[in-house]
Structure formats: C-alpha cells, structure tokens
Amino acid sequence: MPAWICRTCANQHTDTAEPPPSCAICEDPRQYVGWEGQRWATLDELEAEGHACDIRPLEPGLYGVGVTPQLAIGQRGLLVITGAGNVLWDVPGYIDDAAIATVRGLGGIDAVSASHPHFYGAMVEWAHAFDAAIVLPAADREWVQRPDPAVRHYEDTAHLAPGVTLVRCGGHFDGSAVLHWTGGAGGAGVLLSGDTLTVVQDRDWISIMWSYPNLVPLDPSTIRDVLGRVDALAFDRVYGGWWGRVVRRGAKEKVRRSIERYLRMIESEATGGGEA
Ligand SMILES: [Zn+2]
Numbered sequence: 660m661p662a663w664i665c666r667t668c669a670n671q672h673t674d675t676a677e678p679p680p681s682c683a684i685c686e687d688p689r690q691y692v693g694w695e696g697q698r699w700a701t702l703d704e705l706e707a708e709g710h711a712c713d714i715r716p717l718e719p720g721l722y723g724v725g726v727t728p729q730l731a732i733g734q735r736g737l738l739v740i741t742g743a744g745n746v747l748w749d750v751p752g753y754i755d756d757a758a759i760a761t762v763r764g765l766g767g768i769d770a771v772s773a774s775h776p777h778f779y780g781a782m783v784e785w786a787h788a789f790d791a792a793i794v795l796p797a798a799d800r801e802w803v804q805r806p807d808p809a810v811r812h813y814e815d816t817a818h819l820a821p822g823v824t825l826v827r828c829g830g831h832f833d834g835s836a837v838l839h840w841t842g843g844a845g846g847a848g849v850l851l852s853g854d855t856l857t858v859v860q861d862r863d864w865i866s867i868m869w870s871y872p873n874l875v876p877l878d879p880s881t882i883r884d885v886l887g888r889v890d891a892l893a894f895d896r897v898y899g900g901w902w903g904r905v906v907r908r909g910a911k912e913k914v915r916r917s918i919e920r921y922l923r924m925i926e927s928e929a930t931g932g933g934e935a
C-alpha cells in the first residue's frame with residue numbers, strides 16, 4: 660500500500676489503500692488546506708513527475724537536503740556529519756535511490772529529527788533507509804501522522820551525536836526545537852532552527868510566529884521563554900528551513916535584537932510607531 664504524502668505540507672501518512680480523508684497538519688489553523696483542496700501523492704508519483712533530491716555541501720560537516728522541483732512548501736533538510744554519528748534534520752517529503760546512495764557515501768544517518776511537525780516529511784522512509792532512530796518531542800506526539808517503531812520521544816533535550824543536541828524551545832508548536840551543533844561555523848556553534856526561529860528575507864534578522872502562512876503572532880511571555888532557551892546556547896550562525904535562509908555570523912546577538920524589536924512592536928501602547 661502506498662503511504663500517502665500530502666501535497667501541501669509533504670507529511671507522509673500511514674500506509675492505507677485509499678488516501679486519508681484529510682491531513683491533520685493542514686487542517687490545523689497554523690497551516691492551510693491547498694487552494695485546490697486536499698491532494699495526495701505517492702513517492703512513485705512524485706518520482707514520475709520528475710522530483711529528485713538535491714544534496715549540496717553548505718559548510719564542513721553540513722549538507723542541505725532539498726527536493727527539486729519544489730515539493731509542497733519547499734523546505735530543505737540538513738544533514739550534520741560528525742564522524743561519530745550523523746543526524747538528518749527537517750526531513751524532505753521525498754526520497755530516492757540516488758539520495759540514499761549519496762548519503763550512504765557520507766556515512767549514513769543515525770538519527771532523524773525535525774524542528775516541528777510541518778517538517779516531518781517522509782521521516783519514516785528516511786529512517787528506514789538507514790536504520791536510524793526518529794527522535795521527536797513528546798509534546799508533539801499527537802502530530803505524528805505516520806507512527807513507527809523507530810520513533811522515540813524526548814522531553815526537553817536529547818543528545819543525538821557528539822556535539823549535536825536537540826533543545827525543545829516551544830512557541831510555534833509546544834515541541835518546536837532547535838538542533839544545536841557545537842562543531843559548526845568553525846567551532847563557534849550553529850543552530851538549525853527550522854521554524855522555531857525563522858530566518859527572514861533580511862538575513863541579519865529572524866522572526867517567530869504561531870502561524871507563518873496565516874501571520875499569527877505568539878504571546879510575549881512565550882516568545883521570551885523561547886529566547887531564554889536559545890540564548891543559553893553558544894552559537895554564531897543560524898540555518899533556517901529554506902535554501903539560503905542563513906544568518907551567517909553574529910547570529911546570537913542578531914537573534915536577541917530581533918526578538919527585542921518584535922516585542923517592542925507587539926507590546927507598545929502606541930500604534931504605528933512601536934515606540935516603547
Ligand atoms: Zn498536509
């Protein structure tokens with residue numbers, strides 16, 4: 660039976676003969692059902708349409724894993740290579756034999772995780788291809804659309820490989836997380852942030868929201884809590900969820916000032932000026 664993939668969010672669902680009646684990820688008010696209604700695909704259909712994985716080196720020890728042509732919302736995953744355990748973060752909704760061969764040549768994958776359920780993609784396919792564990796926050800247990808014995812849950816942090824740690828921050832989802840990689844950016848430290856902190860068009864800034872497509876903010880106390888958890892980590896670079904969305908250096912201070920700017924705007928009594 661095919662395990663159906665939602666064409667809007669790229670989440671793969673449990674094996675069923677017929678497509679599910681709806682996608683819970685897209686029905687959630689943080690997302691949206693595609694304008695043409697709920698549509699599904701199988702991996703075979705996506706392959707026949709010409710999709711292929713796009714794997715590119717980003718810096719020593721880090722590869723981007725995307726899909727071309729764009730699938731669903733077009734996120735690109737990230738593969739951290741440590742030499743003593745590799746981690747796939749924010750999983751594409753597609754996988755093919757060429758990608759498996761490429762990643763095998765890089766040492767395979769030991770653990771799969773994601774910033775949040777919008778980026779779970781075809782995580783079970785990726786994990787099974789490499790006999791990897793799927794490590795997800797217990798807080799977002801209800802959002803797993805394809806349960807699997809490879810899934811194990813963590814509460815607030817989980818070490819996945821030397822210098823590679825999942826840190827649950829909350830915000831966008833209760834289980835929204837960052838992957839902290841101490842070896843990245845020449846040893847200055849890197850955050851892989853997905854939508855937990857999103858790198859915006861001006862790549863010297865980030866933003867944080869409850870819903871990105873529907874533009875719904877979070878409350879100030881939750882935002883402060885996320886900042887506190889991130890600020891406790893040592894890092895100089897942030898990789899967001901799409902190609903090119905990277906705060907290349909000075910990222911810790913840029914995250915702090917971005918959150919402070921945001922809070923000034925949503926907490927100010929004044930309208931229009933944001934003067935606090
Ligand atoms: Zn969906």
Ligand SMILES: [Zn+2]
Nearest residue numbers: 775777831854
């Ligand atoms: Zn999201």
